[in-house]
Amino acid sequence: MSTPKIDVHIVSSSILSDDVLMLAESLMKTWKITAQQQVYIQFGSFRHAVTFVPVPKFAGLRMSQTLARRMGIFSGTTVRLRFNPVSRTLHMGPLIGVLVSREHPSQTDKPFGDITMFCRELTDACRSQGAYVYFFTPGAIGANLSTVEGWVYTKGWHKLTLPAPDVVNNRLTSRKLENQPIVQSFLKEIKHRYNGKVFNEKFLDKSEVFDALKKDSSLLKYLPESHSLHNVNQLKSMCARYSSVFLKPVRGSLGKGIIRITRVGPESWQASFATVNGTRKQPFNSLTKLFAAIATNMKANRFLIQQGLALIEIGGRPVDFRALTHKNLTGKWTITSIVSRTAGNHHFVSNLARGGTLATVREAVSKSNLPAMHRGDASARLQKASLDIAKGIDTHIPAHFAELGIDLALDTSGRVWLLEVNSKPSKNDNTPLTEGKIRPSVRMIIQYARFISGF
Template identity: 75%
Template sequence: MSTPKVNVQIVSSDILSDDVLMLGESVMKQLKIPAHQPISLKFGAFRHSVTLVPVPRFEGMRMSQTLSHRMGIHSGTPLRLQYRTSGRTLALGPLIGVLVSRSFPHIPDKPFGDITLFCRELTTACRAQGAYVYFFTPGGIGSSSNSVEGWVHNATGWHRMSLPAPDVVNNRLTTRKLENSAVVQSFMKDIRNRYGSHVFNEKFLDKSEVFEALKKDSAVQKYLPESYSLRSYAMFKSMCTRYSAVFLKPVRGSLGKGIIRLTRVGSESWQASYATVNGTRRQSFNDPAKLFSSISGKMKTVRYLIQQGLTLIEAGGRPVDFRALTQKNASGAWQITSIVGRTAGSHHFVSNLARGGTLSTVKEAVAKSNLPGTHRAVASSRLQRAALDIAKGIDEKIPAHFGELGIDLAIDTSGRVWLLEVNSKPSKNDNTPLKEGKIRPSVRMMIQYARHLSGF
């Protein structure tokens, strides 16, 4: 990306008027920006007519205090510049808005609760790349889509202010109710149509939606356990007849909540294992009809996916699976940012960290598992190939914009890779832990993709 980066200096409005910008002469020549002529200044949805004055032997940009306040920019902000000759427009940015579920204004040092550290990490990474990021909630969206109430972080801490609608929105809402609210949907539609903004990870994925869509992709079919939306006892009985184990998964569940594992014991009996916060609860049934009857009440409010059970690798009797984080890069292409092994906690059959699961490298997880030695050397490359195939399949088969996907994979005892789940709102704690002051590759990649989308 060849867009130059400059530091913005704020000057008193008594010295510099609001319709004048001062910019380093060398940068103006590089971008072929005309001097002393009216052009349009763009910062996200913000537009303003300005005249540029070249300054010899100066690498930055100077703007008036009043103008910077209208734009939500503070002194020392590094921004990239892009001059579009056809529209005589000087664009500053990229301006990135991260849409989060809630804020806590009464807690000045942690306005976003547990994700505040991630927000600060993203802010630091944006400064390094010359991008500008702010964080906003559905409550910060007003009656006009051209601006929102958001939060920015600088040397003096967190500040709440009015900011232009962004070039790029990273949707990190954690509930479907918020995501589907009229105010959020209207805002997303308006900024796309009016300002050409981009919204990625714009929707949650349902498990049934994912598996139905990927069944149509020949490159991905080999990773898919047999799966159906559970609609009738006939389907339930058919799956229980064909497989010695099946899983029931809430279509909209996460963190392992509500998963039921059904295992045949002998010729007719079945054991149901329920994933709970405190471990696995088990219940035995004499026949499938009684088992189905026990869960039919839940099916009135929760839709389930019924899925073929797999003989997955284990470590010390604990199931092992893998979380791949796939992201679009600076060229807009999918790539693997990380893959980690996840081993289920004691008394659990799901590996989520929230249920006591532990992280390790793929190599460590495989080495401790019962995967036969002949398959160990190729396990990592098979997982990578599967994650990329699945990410591309989601992109092609589901009509929505995704920039990053958490893809849960498993390996069976014959070395075959299977898809468990795809998460369109992957937690930033599920790949590598946050550390104060450290910028993770996943955060850098998100900014690079935002730059790609916005042309910076």
Template identity: 65%
Template sequence: MLKSKVAVQVTSSGILPEDTVMLGEAYLKSWKIPQGQPVTLKFGSMRQPVKVVAVEKFDGMRIGQSLARRMGILANCQLRLQYRSDTSSLALGPLIGILISRDDPSMPDKPFGSITLFCKELVDACAVYGAHVYFFTPDHIGSSSNIVEGWVYAGGWRKTFLPAPDVISNRLTSRKLENKPSVQQYLKEVKSRYLTAVFNEKFLDKSEVFEALKKDASVGKYLPESHVLRNYTMLKSMCSKYHTVFLKPVRGSLGKGIIRITRLEQDSYLAHYAMVGGTRKQQFTNLLKLFSSVSGKMKSVRYQIQQGLNLIDIGGRPVDFRALVQKNELGKWVITSIVARTAGSHHFVSNLARGGTLSTVREAVAKSNLSSAQGHDAPGRLQRAALDIANGIDTHIPAHFGELGIDLALDSNGRVWLLEVNSKPSKNDNTPLEGQKIRPSVRNLIRYSRHLSGF
């Protein structure tokens, strides 16, 4: 089956009726596309019988305005084209839908807030690689799964109606939105009815990840001891085993709500609470008093208790690493980027939202308290760990993921540890530090979408 990228031109409907498309003569000859007989034009979930007219010395495709409107194409674009003689179908694509949390039509230059630049970068990359992308929110999902209202870019951000896409990347950043019955019903319908591929289908809970990966011998070496905190006995057991433990909200993000517990002399304990402006400390004369203060929170927040690690630091500020792993055009996990994140001066978590700073892995390791012998090949070891963990998630968690943010750490002996896995990696803080026009993370999203849709 031949595949090719073609320039699709939109012409006025007076010249070209909805049931006719014009195509360069070379395509008709090489693919033996019948002239004058109806073929089915496919674009996402749209199916339209059309006649194909050959055009001499023309290397593209022309469609009328009314057909372009049905397809949600508002301007000339580049798309992949396939002809299948067994079904007499001419498919254009891939049509990619990005499901995002919110939009703001009153801000036409920045309708998607802080991720608008990422969205525009994706539009530009689709023009280069041959694809069409639109952006939609749960509010855009209507009663019919065949059509969705979405944002496209055509000289500016504009709303239009489009067919259900070939591929959906779920970028919803809230569980509440993701679990809306209308969203779940829509995703279920497009998967079964139009064979739409949906990746990053769901959020990952910390406890779910660690429980799943414990089953994998190749990944176990990266896992600090970790349990869902259910009672005082478990807290006591972990605190007697480790000098420091961490309590992490099972559904937390951006370092919110993390508590670091350190055992002091005479069995007193110091708790550090991660706050937006810095760290709050509180000392307890015994563990029972500490548990009493936490147990109130446990009514509304499930905590994971995790072995404390002696992480490398730069001048007393802990360092960890965010690996972005994505699937490529072969459907295989690859490392897109790994960056080091150094905690802000009054924090023990490294999130950029809390004053953390980015650097390359080599820079951070060289500046850290890790010896050069233990720091040798740290980038390679972090990469291997990230790929092992991504493959472990694929094997042991029954959901489809195409990209993951994997937070890793190195301890003072140079050993790699997993901190957490994020199925909705930020589009603001994983940027590789080279100034490229189209980031590798955006290219990989399109490559994987082509792999999933067969374009």
């Protein structure tokens, strides 16, 4: 990208007034900005009329303390610049706001709990790429929707009043928070008033994903038969076709509430319930009785009924795969990582929260019961399926996504299946096994934010 990366220097307001900035002479010549010509400086929703003073042999930008305070900028901030000659506006950015569920102001070293490390990584990645990031909760949105009480990291965490951002990364982990009127109004304001971008703007539920992807004939090969569960006749029909079926809460996560139903005799079935402490099993001599037993669960949650699969196993424990996909600096879907997850003892779901363990795809496949003839290209087929499905979500679901966690499985014949798509993938659950200081997934978020904001 051709937008120059510069450092912002803060000087005393007695030296420089709020409506005068000092800019590298070379940049002023490039953009044909003359001294004393009035232009506008824009940083997210903040817009201010200024004039520029050229500074030879200088590569940055100088502004007064009071102007920096109004913008939420501190000395040493690194940003990119983009000049629009038509509107005579010098854009500074990108200004990225990450919307998180909760904050803990009293915990000065971990104000965001378990995702604080991710927030630090994102801050470091922004500085290296020339972007400015802050973190905020729904309660931090200003009444006029143009300012936010956000957290920034510079020698510790600090809370500042900041402009509404150019780009919002929605990391809310609760539908209740996401659906708050103030949140929806703010996101609408970002898009329509400030021409900003919001990605991962909504949760996906399981029925929505499978119903959408069914429309694409090229994706049908990845989709186990799935239906919204409404009555006992559907249950009987699916159990007649498959030796096992899964009932999954449409809005569940981390394996919570999943029920596996397995035929164990001509007229007998076993229901296995996923719990934190392991699998709870209960026998039934009719599907009518089984359905009646889970009817209470169905009042509180909508369920998807899904074809059971003969997943590959390691030592009798099922294995699946989490692919993390991102849009890159040109807006194209790419695979950031794929890891295998093997279910813990006494569990039939593989989430790390339930005792699952991570491994590389190659390691898991080599230890599994997948026949040797299907092992060689397993990784390539998982990668292709991940990209196909990410593109399918983009095409068939009317929302803006840039990061998806795609859960896949291999059956014992080597076929790839889709289990679930998560639009708010955990920052702990999908960590690549060979991570460096800044994870590729974090760098991708910044690269895509630069792409969609024009920086």
